[in-house]
Amino acid sequence: MNNAMRITGKTKILFMLADPVGHVVGSHMLNQRFLAEGHDVAVSPLHVASADLSIVLNAVRRMRNVAGFGVTIPHKIEVVSLLDGTTERAARIGSVNFVRREVDGRLYGDNLDGAGFVDGLAHSGITLRGRRVLQLGAGGAGRAVAFAIAEAGAAALAVHNRDGAKAAMLASEVARANPGCLCSADANDPRGFDVVVNTTSLGMHADDPLPLQLENLDAATDVAEIIMSPEMTPLLMAAQSRGCRIGLGKYMLQEQYKLVKMLLNM
Secondary structure, rough: OOOOOOOOOOOOOEEEEEEOOOOOOHHHHHOOOOOOOHEEEEEEEEOOOOHHHHHHHHHHHOOOOOEEEEEOOOOOOOHHHOEEEOOOHHHOOOOEEEEEEEEOOOOOEEHHHHHHHHHHHHHOOOOOOOOEEEOOOOOOOHHHHHHHHHHOOOEEEEEEOOOOOOOOOOHHHHHHHHHOOOEOOOOOOOOOOOOOEOOOOOOOOOOOOOOHHHHHHHOOEEEEEEEOOOOOOOOOHHHHOOOOOOEOOOOHHHHHHHHHHHHHOO
């Protein structure tokens, strides 16, 4: 295996659209995996403001060596209406985190966040079946994770969001799709829950407040993140100090790698 990436005119180019891009580490992780497996693919972050998203997508339609792009904060919901089509999963969730560019320039989106998150929990020995889960956040990634948690067999899912109406709406949508999971909107109080999942952006910056009431966190509660940078967020460090089992956000992307390859027909 070569230890340096060689980018030529034959290389398939992937982007990762975000605003801002300073927290993006997924491009490096994907590049390492593609290189290790001998795939001629290169991934680069693109700093795209929301006001420019449609302009950038129209440009990508004309970039014939671009195979697709990842989508992260804050574009996962907004991008859906700008695409030519999505998978049934992405349509149900209402957000997209990866887009394949067809040969003719059409853009086809999917959401791999939820499946990647659930599969990534196995790295930490965290299971969801039959358990009570408190999810913090109801944004683009949070929507995908919530549906995946219910589909994985959780007994109950409570969603907390600063916008209570948004949390209630997501809980209602997940409940309709998964009647076996008791879904509700709730406070950010971890008492009575087996698993706490943070899908907010709180923790990316050192001065961010904690997303839950830490004083009520029991050592028997598992705590998982979707944030990849920093790897150990203040929430995870606090949970670990209390004896909780923790799940790192990086595992979500690692498990999405095989799904990205499938979407790109690799």
